[in-house]
Amino acid sequence: MPYVVMRLEHARLIDGTGKEPIEDATVIVDKAGRIAYAGSAGSAPQTPEVPARDLTGMTVLPGFIDAHVHFLFDPTTSGTTQDQALVTFQVAERMHQTLCAGITSVRDLGGLSSGYSTAQRDGLIEAPRLLTAGRILGHTGGHCDATGPDGYNPTARFTILADDERSARVGVRTLLRDGADVIKICATGGMGSPHDDPDDEDLSEAEIKAVVDEAHRHRGKKVAAHAQGTAGILNALRGGVASIEHGYGMTDEACELALAKGTYLVPTLATAFHPLDPAKVSPAHFEKKTRWADKTRENIALAINQGVAIAMGTDAGVSPHSRNLLELSFLVQLGMTQLHAISAGTLNGARLLGIDEFVGSVEAGKLADLLVTDIDPLNDIAGLANSEHIRLVLQSGTVRKDTLPAWTRSDADIQAITLR
């Protein structure tokens, strides 16, 4: 890593690993977009010709990772257009806003086609790096089957139905053929689905095992399970999924199983705590959600307390987009330390997504996915959710957002210079 393009100085560094902050830190980014150095100013290599930015009073953090979003949907717009060009531009705008809010990687768990991740990788759009599930796999009449008595299914485009182990395997193969990076299944019913409750089971334990086996056979792809009620959570855990999404019905038994199997929990509190407008949803949906709110607090607090591995996910699309980092303050409300919540949103998310080798923490050798905030997140974790406090966003070393004061040297000086 001989060429240096950027030097951040006098920042507080929270590197995402859970380590205590370094108060006077230097971060050096090289020409390849990698972190050449991240640590205390005292041990930093000298790079006198490199433009340096004085970040006194500011904090450097890893780019955040939201492990559960739905970019295709938006809770603030009711009627969605069928014009695919317009849909694509709307999604691209949501993605860009999310990137500017400090989220540099996401996992989209249903709705978005793999074309969006290709577009991101190819540099056609400025967006968080993206893993997509494509369609959601569940059983007939389950959480992802909204077919009415007239036979019309408004969500048919976003789902694959499977009712035995064989069709579950075919479903996984179809999704992988479509370019899925991760398989999303329903292990339970849900809040918004018309035919079931969170306590209802969706795919059976045997079907989940078949899904997990089929996904693993294809270059070790991972399975994320929508799982709210306890029975389905246990099925998903025994079935070997990588993550329990929502997990509102986590119990002692479920926590023990998750710990034994190394399964992640993605609590999506932003959605659990997002108030519903009774005028805009069905009475059944409103009643279900209200009934589950207290249980959720208790059970997620239990899982945090038991040390279950937690990755940050918001279900944005059901909750508002680009307010993703509000999730950190909800995790803190339920018992996490601020440092632990930041790790849940960075390194833990990277581990769950299988991208921790190159992102998720501010450490030498990793890609420079990082951000600078003008608040102290250890004193004001909720402040991170205000995008205005996210002053600089780098993704693989490329500046995606910059509202910091001007460089201490002129732009003409910004060139590759050999690191001494």
Ligand SMILES: [Zn+2]
């Ligand atoms: Zn979701």
